[in-house]
Amino acid sequence: MANILVLGSGKVGISIARCLVDAGDFQVSLADVDESALGVRAPVGADTLVLDASDGSALKNALKGRWAVINALPYFLNPGIARRARDAGVHYFDLSEDVSAARQVRDISSGASSLFVPQCGLAPGFVSVVANHLVQTFDEAHDVRLRVGALAQFPDNALRYNLTWSTDGLINEYCNPCEVIHDGARREVLPLEGLEQFSLDGVNY
Numbered sequence: 001m002a003n004i005l006v007l008g009s010g011k012v013g014i015s016i017a018r019c020l021v022d023a024g025d026f027q028v029s030l031a032d033v034d035e036s037a038l039g040v041r042a043p044v045g046a047d048t049l050v051l052d053a054s055d056g057s058a059l060k061n062a063l064k065g066r067w068a069v070i071n072a073l074p075y076f077l078n079p080g081i082a083r084r085a086r087d088a089g090v091h092y093f094d095l096s097e098d099v100s101a102a103r104q105v106r107d108i109s110s111g112a113s114s115l116f117v118p119q120c121g122l123a124p125g126f127v128s129v130v131a132n133h134l135v136q137t138f139d140e141a142h143d144v145r146l147r148v149g150a151l152a153q154f155p156d157n158a159l160r161y162n163l164t165w166s167t168d169g170l171i172n173e174y175c176n177p178c179e180v181i182h183d184g185a186r187r188e189v190l191p192l193e194g195l196e197q198f199s200l201d202g203v204n205y
Contacts, residue, residue: 002067003027005090007053007081009034009041012095012121012165013072021045031062053077056084063088068115071095074168078118079104086112095121095165097173099188121165123148 006017009032017030021043030042031051038048068091071081075098082105085092091114102118109116127148135141152162177188
């Protein structure tokens with residue numbers, strides 16, 4: 001049974017840990033620096049580990065004997081965790097939207113014996129898988145537009161936004177250039193441009 005370490009006991013981290021436990025194919029450990037949070041949030045069936053992932057020595061010990069590490073921590077910790085994963089020969093996954101961190105992870109992974117998959121959250125990540133799957137069902141695709149956003153069914157704030165993940169990550173994503181593929185070319189664009197108006201279930205966004 002593959003031994004997986006999930007870093008971070010926020011909403012995303014515990015959701016990942018719960019899915020892996022429910023799958024029944026993995027031995028799951030959920031790690032966080034906050035011991036009390038682990039005690040309350042960890043899903044039944046997951047081991048818990050109090051760990052400061054910024055402590056390289058502690059992280060090195062935590063990765064021993066693992067098959068993979070899934071990093072659900074803030075983006076600025078990614079390069080350090082990726083380096084330790086490479087040293088340990090452990091498969092590495094993160095959910096980051098940060099372009100710079102993803103590039104550093106890509107550089108770290110060069111020549112590694114294990115798999116490195118940065119930016120495999122919702123967007124970037126799953127939305128790309130969906131787009132690829134949809135495109136494969138057509139003989140010829142001219143245009144693909146996918147929209148991803150935390151638009152709550154019952155908005156309760158002025159922005160009509162449901163914050164389900166790292167506030168640091170959200171601010172970072174909306175303040176720094178975004179990497180896109182436009183007209184077949186990789187480019188960097190400013191965030192929050194290309195404003196669109198559309199309606200969803202009678203609510204205008």
